[in-house]
Amino acid sequence: MYPxxxxxxxxxxxxxxxxxxxxxxxxxxDFVEKLEIPMMRLxxxxxxxxxxxxxxxxxxxxxxxxxxSPALPLREDLLLFERVKNISTAxxxxxxxxxxxxxxxxxxxxxxxxxxxxKEWLKRTAENCSIVAVLIATVAxxxxxxxxxxxxxxxxxxxxxxxxxxxxxxxxDVISLTFALTAVITFLSILTSSFQLKDFRRNSDPIASQExxxx
Numbered sequence: 001m002y003p004x005x006x007x008x009x010x011x012x013x014x015x016x017x018x019x020x021x022x023x024x025x026x027x028x029x030d031f032v033e034k035l036e037i038p039m040m041r042l043x044x045x046x047x048x049x050x051x052x053x054x055x056x057x058x059x060x061x062x063x064x065x066x067x068x069s070p071a072l073p074l075r076e077d078l079l080l081f082e083r084v085k086n087i088s089t090a091x092x093x094x095x096x097x098x099x100x101x102x103x104x105x106x107x108x109x110x111x112x113x114x115x116x117x118x119k120e121w122l123k124r125t126a127e128n129c130s131i132v133a134v135l136i137a138t139v140a141x142x143x144x145x146x147x148x149x150x151x152x153x154x155x156x157x158x159x160x161x162x163x164x165x166x167x168x169x170x171x172x173d174v175i176s177l178t179f180a181l182t183a184v185i186t187f188l189s190i191l192t193s194s195f196q197l198k199d200f201r202r203n204s205d206p207i208a209s210q211e212x213x214x215x
Contacts, residue, residue: 050097058107137180
């Protein structure tokens with residue numbers, strides 16, 4: 001009804017993008033992003049604290065109790081930061097606010113606790129999952145030497161090697177061992193990671209997916 005309201009500036013010098021990003025109203029951000037002409041002006045707005053819309057990604061309000069793992073909200077914020085950065089000009093990416101911080105440094109500063117919590121959660125989850133993966137690998141490896149029916153005493157070949165179910169047993173055992181060892185390597189790579197902020201944007205996916213199935 002009032003399309004001109006999209007360019008309203010509040011008492012803190014914020015426009016609709018500043019507020020939508022801070023309060024994570026992404027559906028509003030999506031709607032405004034489609035308005036090409038106003039969007040060109042809204043992108044260049046700096047609020048009274050010297051923050052661009054990219055700075056606002058690192059200044060979100062405290063959420064209600066979030067039952068998800070810390071890695072998931074951190075990943076969401078990193079993806080939002082990347083999205084806003086892609087539509088911002090180079091000047092505003094390196095712009096300093098009134099505290100002398102770029103948007104990237106402000107994001108890292110305000111998410112330090114969340115990053116540490118996500119790091120501990122990833123380590124704890126990777127350690128627990130790697131133990132289970134090692135146990136599965138051990139059982140699968142042992143099963144390869146204790147085949148059903150036992151070996152032929154004269155030739156050493158399994159007695160049931162010509163039976164269909166023995167072929168199925170062999171294939172499933174090999175697949176189980178392969179997946180278990182792959183999982184062990186994956187979780188060890190997580191444990192030895194440097195846990196930089198950018199790592200949470202992409203490397204939390206495997207564990208996040210597992211949490212989704214357990215959660």
